[in-house]
Amino acid sequence: MAISFRRLLSLVPLGLVPSAAATTLRPRIFADTNRDGFVNQLDEPHKHDWTASRGAIFLPNIGDSDRRCPVADLTGTPLSNDELWRCHDASGDRLIPSSAAYAAPLLTLPLPNVSDNAVGHIYTEPAHTRDRVRLFWKENDWSTGYSTVWATVDRQVTFNATSLRNGITLAIDGRELVTDEAVWDGSVKVVFEVTDGDRKARDFVAMKQAPVLIHHHLQQAEVVLATAPGDNQTIGSSWQGHFVRGVEKAIDGDVPTVLFNQSTDIWAQDFLEPGYASMPGPDGPISIRVLLRSAQSTREAGRQVFSQLRSAGIGGFQPGSGSGFGWEEINSGGNIETIPPYTSRKGKRWPNGRVIMGHHFGTYPAESMVKFLQSQKAQSPLFLETGWLAVGHVDELVQFLPANTSLGFTMAVADTTSATALLREADASGHGTTPFVSYTGDATPDELTIFLDPAFLHNTSVSSLLSDPSFHDTQAYAQRYIDRNLALLLSEIPLQDSDILRVPTLFKDVNFPFLPATPDGHPPRLSPLREGERQLKAMVPQAINGLVLGNGKYLAPKQWGPVVDGRDIFAEAVEEVYGRVGMKVEWVDDYMSHHVRGGEVHCGTNALREMGAWWEE
Ligand SMILES: *[C@@H]1O[C@H](CO)[C@@H](O)[C@H](O)[C@H]1NC(C)=O
């Protein structure tokens, strides 16, 4: 921790200790209230009240810096989800040296005039915060600078006159996340209390744990995540290998990729949602990643948040049990996206953007995750209707992209109207007999290619689709819901309709062919089909459901649309749409690896993005 204590201490005369009598006892404790990365006298004003624009911040210190946390007990039995989560750098009582950078600094001002009998105590209020945060101190040694040993401060630790005269160097970190603001919203008061004979006085500084923020697409990807293909015994592994090679080729070394290798779950978007927490530091923000495991308690792949990724600077969140039991698709990470920073039409500021999630008619995502996101008090979710989709994730219909609008971003939405127009144009120019799907590669089914439809793949032409009334009916049904969701988003976000990018997309009724009654008694993964409604999925690999990498690069699922005059008319239209905001599309073939299994490039990838200051200056 590089803290400028010396600057402060040099302002205070040391050494001379006159008689204690008749002087006012005035203990003072400081933290980085003004958020300039340093603790000094500039932090005095308003230190008692934490507000959005002022107040000291600390981090949940929940990485695993020395990778000491086990994944199984001594008999080799895997730890429960809760046990797995509970171990991290702050789960013990020692400040692990390699994790000390994530502890926030405080100090007490030297009290040169106290008598030899003076004693001090430092503790947090309210009392329930004492299990939630940790306090440490170091002895100031003027000959060598600082001791390197952090000692635990608890209610029993008494600071003597020497320490009070020298001033005390402290650090604080959080040992749990804010999961329910009604229980704890992250606030603490750090109290410094001094008793000297019959004089007693106290001071305190208000601090708050940094909220966990979910990334948005104006933050560049720094690491791309996907799932390793596994050995050839796994269903679909050779397709996953093809997919990963395609993703890596498209990224072309811009950022590293990390492959999950403890599970064969290919949906890297879905079993976690990456976030972070930050506080001011002397050299810029100090940040820790907090990866939210999806609220899908039996989805083993989510354990990789802890068993594979948790490390120095990376911690995780395990949603509470009793909510998010099983593996319902509504709780997947693909159903959690983020509007970049904006001020709403009603004037409410969302300086860190706002989460969007889909509900399925009356059904909402797991309370443990919704409450977690609400309790951060930063990006409280806005709900869209996604029950009309078989899988039902928000990433199937909307996407936020950096753009030269007044907000610095715009929205792309799936659009059936422009897609149908493409088919009409092809038909009108004499290409009605062109096969609708141009994919000609291996299409050997396996157990999980549940949306592979050989008749559709081989026997559908542009004109056969256009002449099928149910095709138009399905597109109209989809468009109605897309338009409603877009209207809701536009009533909130001050973008113009002309800013919106409409990405050609067509849907198919699937009304899910199997509603797997899971043999282990867990709820089915898909929401039940509601009477009078339908469940749709993408007919052409869904271009909107791709990975926004940053620096204008966009990884989209290869279209395999109708080829007219040597050109894929869908690919061409999609490139034109993204090109309007300066984005270059890199095509990744996910037809067999993901498209016919129920998702696309976005669903099969994830990104750890840049982190930074979230507080208001
Ligand atoms: C210490 O006591 C002296 C003499 O009473 C007084 O002048 C001085 O201001 C006191 N210093 C502090 C820091 O209280």
Ligand SMILES: *[C@@H]1O[C@H](CO)[C@@H](O)[C@H](O)[C@H]1NC(C)=O
């Ligand atoms: C005061 O406390 C410090 C730190 O625990 C210790 O090193 C020192 O010996 C103590 N001084 C006295 C006079 O007890």
Ligand SMILES: *[C@@H]1O[C@H](CO)[C@@H](O)[C@H](O)[C@H]1NC(C)=O
């Ligand atoms: C898996 O199959 C691919 C293609 O058939 C082959 O190139 C590769 O060597 C195989 N890998 C293993 C580990 O058997």
Ligand SMILES: *[C@@H]1O[C@H](CO)[C@@H](O)[C@H](O)[C@H]1NC(C)=O
């Ligand atoms: C699994 O991935 C990690 C990186 O997250 C890597 O360090 C490790 O070597 C990989 N293990 C295997 C068996 O490939």
Ligand SMILES: *[C@@H]1O[C@H](CO)[C@@H](O)[C@H](O)[C@H]1NC(C)=O
């Ligand atoms: C395609 O249509 C032809 C003629 O109707 C039929 O014989 C053939 O079985 C169909 N192919 C597939 C894969 O459904």
Ligand SMILES: *[C@@H]1O[C@H](CO)[C@@H](O)[C@H](O)[C@H]1NC(C)=O
């Ligand atoms: C956005 O605006 C900047 C600055 O005016 C310009 O350099 C850039 O080319 C614009 N990008 C697009 C996609 O229009």
